[in-house]
Amino acid sequence: MRIAAFLPELLRSLFKKPNTVDYPFKKLAVPEGFRGTPHLDPDMCIVCRACERDCPAEAIEITAVNEAEKRFRMVIHNDRCIHCGQCVDSCPTVPKAMRIDSLFEIADDSRHKMKEDWVYVRAVIKPKAPAPAPAGESPNA
Amino acid sequence: MKFQIPIGPQHPALKEPISLRMTVEGEVIVDADIRLGYNHRGVEKVAEEKNWTQNLYLSERICGICSHSHSTCYVQGVEKLMDIAPPPRGMYIRYLVSELERVHSHLLWLGVAGHEAGFDSFFMYTWRDREVVMDLLEMITGNRVHYAINAVGGVRRDLDDLQKAKVLEGVKILRERSVYYFRIGASEPSFVARIAGVGVLPLEKAVALCAVGPTARASGWARDVRKEDPYAVYGELEFDVPTADTCDVLGRVVVRVKELLESYKLIEQMIHKLPEGPIAAKVPRKAKPGEVVSRYEAPRGENLHYIKSNGTDKPERLKVRAPTLANYPATVEMLRSGFIADIPLIFAAIDPCICCAERAVVLTSARSGEESIVRLGDLRRQALERHQKAPLKRNAVWPF
Numbered sequence: 001m002r003i004a005a006f007l008p009e010l011l012r013s014l015f016k017k018p019n020t021v022d023y024p025f026k027k028l029a030v031p032e033g034f035r036g037t038p039h040l041d042p043d044m045c046i047v048c049r050a051c052e053r054d055c056p057a058e059a060i061e062i063t064a065v066n067e068a069e070k071r072f073r074m075v076i077h078n079d080r081c082i083h084c085g086q087c088v089d090s091c092p093t094v095p096k097a098m099r100i101d102s103l104f105e106i107a108d109d110s111r112h113k114m115k116e117d118w119v120y121v122r123a124v125i126k127p128k129a130p131a132p133a134p135a136g137e138s139p140n141a
Numbered sequence: 142m143k144f145q146i147p148i149g150p151q152h153p154a155l156k157e158p159i160s161l162r163m164t165v166e167g168e169v170i171v172d173a174d175i176r177l178g179y180n181h182r183g184v185e186k187v188a189e190e191k192n193w194t195q196n197l198y199l200s201e202r203i204c205g206i207c208s209h210s211h212s213t214c215y216v217q218g219v220e221k222l223m224d225i226a227p228p229p230r231g232m233y234i235r236y237l238v239s240e241l242e243r244v245h246s247h248l249l250w251l252g253v254a255g256h257e258a259g260f261d262s263f264f265m266y267t268w269r270d271r272e273v274v275m276d277l278l279e280m281i282t283g284n285r286v287h288y289a290i291n292a293v294g295g296v297r298r299d300l301d302d303l304q305k306a307k308v309l310e311g312v313k314i315l316r317e318r319s320v321y322y323f324r325i326g327a328s329e330p331s332f333v334a335r336i337a338g339v340g341v342l343p344l345e346k347a348v349a350l351c352a353v354g355p356t357a358r359a360s361g362w363a364r365d366v367r368k369e370d371p372y373a374v375y376g377e378l379e380f381d382v383p384t385a386d387t388c389d390v391l392g393r394v395v396v397r398v399k400e401l402l403e404s405y406k407l408i409e410q411m412i413h414k415l416p417e418g419p420i421a422a423k424v425p426r427k428a429k430p431g432e433v434v435s436r437y438e439a440p441r442g443e444n445l446h447y448i449k450s451n452g453t454d455k456p457e458r459l460k461v462r463a464p465t466l467a468n469y470p471a472t473v474e475m476l477r478s479g480f481i482a483d484i485p486l487i488f489a490a491i492d493p494c495i496c497c498a499e500r501a502v503v504l505t506s507a508r509s510g511e512e513s514i515v516r517l518g519d520l521r522r523q524a525l526e527r528h529q530k531a532p533l534k535r536n537a538v539w540p541f
Contacts, residue, residue, distance in 0.1 A: 004329075005325055005328040005329045019269050031279050054192070056194075056196075056199055086198065
């Protein structure tokens with residue numbers, strides 16, 4: 001037992017660079033697997049709704065704009081998104097129609113501005129993994 | 142003469158809302174009453190509305206510090222219900238993240254203990270070193286807090302050789318630092334004097350009150366689910382269950398630092414033994430009807446999830462018994478015959494996670510002591526009414 005056993009460490013730290021960075025001016029790189037905001041690639045989406053069903057925050061919404069033209073609308077509510085990346089995992093197409101970017105400064109002053117939507121025609125692609133929901137939409141499936 | 146003093150629900154010494162009512166005689170606490178329900182979120186009810194995959198992320202959000210514990214405990218149960226065995230590589234990665242989480246949680250707690258004992262430089266340094274393990278977790282899983290590495294039937298991300306090397310490198314630094322903290326903890330007389338003999342929980346009391354985790358182990362009760370009921374990969378790994386017999390906050394510090402060293406051992410073994418193969422198995426969307434209890438040794442103690450399935454893709458019931466809830470009765474015992482100044486230290490020593498332990502809200506009238514259950518909408522209306530009726534402070538002026 002001795003008084004101030006911590007002192008050498010404290011003195012050593014006096015001459016070290018700070019352990020933190022000046023955040024808004026200097027940014028640390030995010031890791032490779034970082035989960036940012038989800039986006040849709042409308043050319044690849046077969047509207048199987050796997051992402052909508054598995055999204056834990058109910059942030060993905062797919063509605064039919066015109067049933068006859070097979071035109072759909074997907075809205076991603078980024079204000080509800082918890083950035084788990086399950087939509088990317090659930091997506092059955094190859095390459096995946098859902099992708100996730102690595103942006104982390106995504107705050108906004110209004111939650112209504114954080115929506116992102118796409119109106120697109122359903123893609124006819126043979127999914128590699130068996131997609132659970134769609135039935136008989138691809139002619140050579 | 143006896144007084145009752147309220148600590149909380151909002152109090153600078155508490156990080157989360159909980160009400161501790163202390164009956165004191167002078168400086169000495171003669172009785173303590175813990176009241177919960179200020180942070181209730183209805184997680185269990187929400188879980189009944191979501192499918193097995195969605196609940197993975199919900200259970201992860203029960204706690205911020207031990208998020209992986211809850212998610213793993215849940216996924217263990219679901220896998221048992223679905224009767225699937227995840228591939229060994231997936232298992233090793235899952236429990237590697239578990240151990241890394243234990244390291245980050247214990248380092249965080251050590252800092253908090255230092256802070257509560259008035260040793261703030263200890264707090265700064267442990268938290269600085271905690272960044273090493275946070276960076277490792279971020280590298281493996283993609284996120285610092287909610288790792289989302291679990292999937293039903295395995296894990297979602299693989300480990301490559303570069304990541305393995307980085308984990309080993311990080312563990313080396315962390316071990317060096319932990320040994321240093323252990324030495325500091327033992328040789329800094331003011332720190333030891335502050336925490337020794339505070340919050341005593343004798344062994345027989347710990348057993349009688351069903352304490353779990355480091356709280357029980359600091360009372361000399363070697364209780365660890367990883368050892369007693371080895372789940373998943375723990376049967377294949379070598380580690381000890383550290384205990385202390387001082388039964389006080391000092392013992393809890395010692396147990397946690399020793400556990401850190403055990404965790405480093407486990408991490409290294411897991412990295413070296415990491416088998417090849419797939420990381421996740423294919424799983425059905427629905428589980429068979431049945432019920433299961435899943436046990437998991439979280440950093441704070443034994444975590445318990447009860448899951449009941451009715452054959453659909455949603456659970457019929459998910460019951461969570463977080464380790465903090467099991468430690469509350471023991472906390473009351475620890476607080477008794479302590480001093481008022483020790484309350485934050487004793488309470489922090491169980492590593493309380495208050496929102497983990499919030500399960501139901503029962504309102505008790507402060508005047509009559511009557512208990513009632515009120516709907517959230519009614520509660521909100523009552524609060525608004527009270528706010529409108531409250532007299533305006535017209536004479537309040539800015540003093541400058």
